[in-house]
Amino acid sequence: MAAVNRPFRERVVERVARAVAGDRLDQLQQRLEDLEAEVQECRQLNVRLAEVTDLVEQLLLPMAARDEEQIAAAVEKYSRTM
């Protein structure tokens, strides 16, 4: 039953909130959506940074050796084990 009532209750809550806050309610809702989007953008950096870190880790040692064959082999191996 709760699931059936929720939309009605939500509508009432929104009507009361709108009566009190007016346009401010829309602004706050928009701000909330913006903030959620910004939080998600930050979270998504994790994978990007992990990917770069992983690649650098795997290729740094062969690069430091300045051995072209080793570098090519490391790139080859990295590509084949993804």
Place this chain on the structure above:
Amino acid sequence: MADQVPPRVTAVDDAGVHLAPGEDTVVDVLFDGRRIWSFWTVRDTVDGVAAWPPMLRKYLTGTAEVSVVEHLTGTVAYDGEVTLGSGGGRIAVVDAQGRPLGLDKSNRIVTTFDTRDPEHTKPLLDSTEQLLDALREAGVDAFPAYGTLLGAVREQDFIGHDSDVDLGYVSRETHPLDVVRESFRLQRFLKERGYAVDRYSAAAFKVDVVEADGTVRGLDVFGGFFLDGRLYLMGEIGTPFELDWIFPLGTCTLAGRTLPAPARPEKLLEATYGPGWQVPDPAFHFETPRTTNRRLNGWFRGMRVFRNEWDARYSGRARGRVPGGGPSRLAQFVREQEEHIDLLVDVGAGQGGDALWFARDGVPTMTLDYAHGASSGVRRVAEQEGLDLDTSWVNLHELRSVLAQGSRIALRQGHVVLMANHLVDSTDPRGLRALVRLARMSLAGRGTPGRLYLELDVLGPGEHYRPSGRRDIVRPKDLGRVEAALTSGGAVIVHSTETEVRRGSGKPERPVARLVAEWQR
């Protein structure tokens, strides 16, 4: 439970199972005595009808003795001969080899455990132990998770209406970034040992294990970690949890085998299925809180853009197929424009028909695609014919794969040409930027200008494209935006034409653009 009124089924017909109003309870639908489908009598009905799931509909022609049975009590709510569809013969819900199929909790049509006998589950148990050992060797202590753990703890066996094996591990890392790095490392470890690994997200993947009879079985591995007193486990869990409910691992029994388990498996099962986890529910649906979904999405997901759709397109009968029909118009155009090519890279090559055409013409060729196995037919032919054709993997939504393949191509000497036939219109803006990055890495800074050849469906003036559904994955793009992405990546557009062509499969006419982008420095 004792006071509950059993469900009352009023009819079974082509629309589905019709029920009189009553309490919500889970029922099994049996055809000729075999469970096919389960649903909740209120949650899963509309206007008193539980409609046949779309995946089941194609089997529903003929006659069967249909029973609707309350799952927990075994009370029969309906039992009778029913003729569905155009009739004729018995309804047979089986695969091409005649193996019985049923619907799992997600309404996917699968071979559920209740139709498999011990000789079939033994190889699966062997594979499970083998993969658990490999993961332990790789440095994580994995254990059966989700339905597999539920079955082991509740029934010491597989759950009849389940169909696969799920493993989980809890990382000792405490930051999502390090959990992702560890997951990449695990993938590398397994790949080096010959396993095929298909990534679902940055913290979960599927491992294909080849069983003794040659059957390839996918086992899912879900990564987890603790953050601020909460356990997060891909792909549904984010809950307050204690570390000592996981470690040190204990054991559980699955179909006679002793396998590792969380120290307090009941705690994990409660976190997964709620306090009612001990009561069987073959139609269970996860109700993952929005905050957990947002966290798991943000930290780990976003790399499978249209992957399922492309994998489906290249699976089944299409697997291993060598495309016929000759080269694409774009491939022919590339051949006309380029006198000599030291390496032709077809990005988003699919089954690799164009690549095979180039390789047979003596051009060293590489295919890049993210659909696993799409080019297996062409690879087989290339090996038989001794062609210089490399089939490799890239996912435009996995940066590391783009960087690695970009540097691989950059290391190749001579004149390199890239082509991407209807790739740009099959990806999103992030995918387009990744393609430009791949092209720049591959083509910039060479002695001679390197070129990327593209064809894509483009939007008409002022047009806003509405996809017709999830399977409508080639979606026309704004040509100006594509050109801008290329030029901002350092390319010069040296050719841009638009032609009106008729599409197959009843689609209306649609302009197709051909672009050549050149990296001159």
